[in-house]
Amino acid sequence: MQLEARARAAISQALQELGMVCPEPLPVERTRPEFGDISSRVAFVLARELGGSPQEVASKIAGALAGHPELAEAAAVGGFVNLRFAPHALHRLLKEILQAGEEYGRRDLGRGRSLQVEFVSSNPTGPLTVGHGRQAALGDVLANLFQALGWQVTREYYLNDEGRQIDLLAQSLWARYRQALGAETPLPEGGYQGDYLIPIGEELAEKWGDRYPSWDAGAKEAFRREAVGRMLRLIQEDLEAFGVSFDVWTREGDLHRRGLVRETFEALRERGAVYEREGAFWMRSKEHGLARDPVLIRSDGTPTYLMVDIAYHVDKFRRGFARVIDVQGADHAEEQQQVKLALRILGYPDDFLHYCVHQFVTLKGRAGVEKMSTRAGRFIRLGDLISELGRDVVRYFMVRRKPESHLTFDYELAKKTSMENPVYYVQYAHTRIASIFREAGESARRDALGVTEADLSFLTDPEELALIKELDRFPDVILQASEFSPHLLCEYLEGVAGLFHPYYSRVRILGQGEATLARLALLSGIQLVLRRGLSLLGVSAPEEM
RNA sequence: GCGCCCGUAGCUCAGGGGACAGAGCGCUGGCCUCCGGAGCCAGAGGUCGCAGGUUCAAAUCCUGCCGGGCGUACCA
Numbered sequence: 001m002q003l004e005a006r007a008r009a010a011i012s013q014a015l016q017e018l019g020m021v022c023p024e025p026l027p028v029e030r031t032r033p034e035f036g037d038i039s040s041r042v043a044f045v046l047a048r049e050l051g052g053s054p055q056e057v058a059s060k061i062a063g064a065l066a067g068h069p070e071l072a073e074a075a076a077v078g079g080f081v082n083l084r085f086a087p088h089a090l091h092r093l094l095k096e097i098l099q100a101g102e103e104y105g106r107r108d109l110g111r112g113r114s115l116q117v118e119f120v121s122s123n124p125t126g127p128l129t130v131g132h133g134r135q136a137a138l139g140d141v142l143a144n145l146f147q148a149l150g151w152q153v154t155r156e157y158y159l160n161d162e163g164r165q166i167d168l169l170a171q172s173l174w175a176r177y178r179q180a181l182g183a184e185t186p187l188p189e190g191g192y193q194g195d196y197l198i199p200i201g202e203e204l205a206e207k208w209g210d211r212y213p214s215w216d217a218g219a220k221e222a223f224r225r226e227a228v229g230r231m232l233r234l235i236q237e238d239l240e241a242f243g244v245s246f247d248v249w250t251r252e253g254d255l256h257r258r259g260l261v262r263e264t265f266e267a268l269r270e271r272g273a274v275y276e277r278e279g280a281f282w283m284r285s286k287e288h289g290l291a292r293d294p295v296l297i298r299s300d301g302t303p304t305y306l307m308v309d310i311a312y313h314v315d316k317f318r319r320g321f322a323r324v325i326d327v328q329g330a331d332h333a334e335e336q337q338q339v340k341l342a343l344r345i346l347g348y349p350d351d352f353l354h355y356c357v358h359q360f361v362t363l364k365g366r367a368g369v370e371k372m373s374t375r376a377g378r379f380i381r382l383g384d385l386i387s388e389l390g391r392d393v394v395r396y397f398m399v400r401r402k403p404e405s406h407l408t409f410d411y412e413l414a415k416k417t418s419m420e421n422p423v424y425y426v427q428y429a430h431t432r433i434a435s436i437f438r439e440a441g442e443s444a445r446r447d448a449l450g451v452t453e454a455d456l457s458f459l460t461d462p463e464e465l466a467l468i469k470e471l472d473r474f475p476d477v478i479l480q481a482s483e484f485s486p487h488l489l490c491e492y493l494e495g496v497a498g499l500f501h502p503y504y505s506r507v508r509i510l511g512q513g514e515a516t517l518a519r520l521a522l523l524s525g526i527q528l529v530l531r532r533g534l535s536l537l538g539v540s541a542p543e544e545m
Numbered sequence: 546g547c548g549c550c551c552g553u554a555g556c557u558c559a560g561g562g563g564a565c566a567g568a569g570c571g572c573u574g575g576c577c578u579c580c581g582g583a584g585c586c587a588g589a590g591g592u593c594g595c596a597g598g599u600u601c602a603a604a605u606c607c608u609g610c611c612g613g614g615c616g617u618a619c620c621a
Binding site: 029031032034035039041044048054077078079080123125160163164165166168190278279280281282290291292294295296297298299300302304305306309329330331332333334335337357359360364400401402404405406408410413416417418419420421422424425428431432435436438439440487488491494495498501502504505506508509510511544545 | 547548549550551556557558559560563564568569570579580581582583584585586601602613614615616617618619620621
C-alpha cells in the first residue's frame, strides 16, 4: 500500500513540475515484474484532456521522474508510466512493517463507529450443518476484518424461537417421546425426521414418564421449551468447537413482547405501504419494482417472518448501529429486497443495511448426502466435519471461495496433511520460520525484531524484494477482503507462502554473516503477516506442526 | 414464465475496463551431504459458454441466447 502511496506522491510531484493538472484520483496499480513495480495510466487520462498522444504525455512524465531518489527506473511504454523502486525504498517499507508489529494492517477507517454482523441465525430446529459452517466462518471473518479496520463490532445471532417451525419441532420431539414410551405416535406432517430427536425423546420419557399423553397446550409449552433449549445447546456446542462466539443473542419472542412488531407494522401502514386483502395485510412492493407483494400479517392475525424481520431491523437501527451486515444464504434473496424496501419506506438510510449473500456448499468426497435438508433429517453436522478435519481446515476452506460462488468443499483435499492442502501450506511457512528462529536463538530473534540492528541493504535478491513488496500489500488486502471477499485474504496468504517456500529452499538464512540478520528481519516480517492474516481468518499459526 | 447468482486450463477456482489470461490439484520431466523434503525446479495444457454492441482498449461494461443453482408460500 505504501508503494502505491509513494508512486502517487512521485507522479503528482512530477506533474506539478510539468505544470500539468493532477487527476483525482491518480490512477496507480501494481503491475507485472517486466514492467516494474507500479504502473500508471495517468497519461491516458491527461491525453484526453490536454490533447496529444498518451505515449507523448507519458514520456514527459517519465522524464520528469528520472532521478527521483526512490526510483530505480521510470519509463513510458505504450502510454503507461512504469515505475521501479530502488531497493533502499523497499528496505524502508520492511522497516516500517516491523516497527508497526502487531498493529501492522490495522486502520481506523471505521473511526470507532459501531457495526453489527448478524450471522448463522439458524433456527433452533436441529444441529448446525456444513451449510451453516460457511456462514459461521464468513460472518466471523468479516467481523474480524472490520474490527481490524477500526469498527466497533457486535456479533449477533438472531434466534427464531417462535412460530410454526418451532411448533413442528416441539411436536416432533413429543412424538419421539411418545415412541420412547412404546406408543406408535407418528411424526407430524412435515415434521423433523432427523435421528437427533430420538435420544432426547428417550431421555424425556424417563424424566417425565407418562405426564404428556396428548398434544395439548401443556405438552406444547413443555416440549417447545425443552426442544428449543436442547437445540440451542447443540448449536452452541458446534459454534464453540468452530471458535465462533457471539456478543448478543436476540430472541424473536423479545421483539414481540416489546411491541416492536406491532409498532413497525403501524408505521408502515401510516405511510400507505400496506393494504388489506382476503383478511391479510400485504406490503405494496410491486409498485416499487419488486416481483410480488408479500404478506405482513396473516389473516389469523399473526405476523409473518418478513414482518418480524423488518421490525428487527428497525430495532437494530434504534440500538445505534451505524451499519449492519447480515450474512445470509442465497435462498433469502427476495426477502432481502423486501426488508430493504420496507426500511426505505420507513425512512432509514440506504447504506445502513448490507447483505452478504452466499451460495450453498456441496461436500465432495465424503460419504453422506448431497442435497441437505434439516427437516428431512438429511444433513451432515458441522460438528462432525470439525472433529474429522479440525477447526482450522474447515474454517479456511469455508472462506476460500468468494461468497457468491457455489462452494465445492473438497473433502479429500481437506483431509490431506501435506502442503497440497492450502491451509497447511500457509501454516507450514509460519512454522518453518519459527523453526529457523529457534535454531538462530533468542538473541538473533530480538536483533531481527529490533530492526535498527539489521542492515537491510543486504536484501538484494529479487525474491527478497518481491517478498517485501508482497508484505506491503497486506493492509490493502484487508480492506478488499472486508468488501465481502474474505477469499482474497486466503489467496494473498497462499501467495506470500508461495514466495517464501521457494526462497527458503534456495537461500540459506543462518550462518551468512551480516546477511543473516537482514534475512531474519525479512522472515520476521513474513511471519508477522502470516500470523496476523491467519488470525483474521480465525486459523491458528503454529510454532510447530 | 419472471427475478437474483454463476458459466475462465482435465478438476476446484482467482482476476470483474487496460499491456502476451493466473493459482492450486492432476499430468510430464528433473532435484533429497545443508536452517523442518509435510519440499523445490522446469514443462505441457485455455475460441475466458455463444452471438452482437459500446470503447483507443472487453474475460471484465450493455443487449440477446444457451447451460447450471436459488427463489418465485398467509414456511422460516
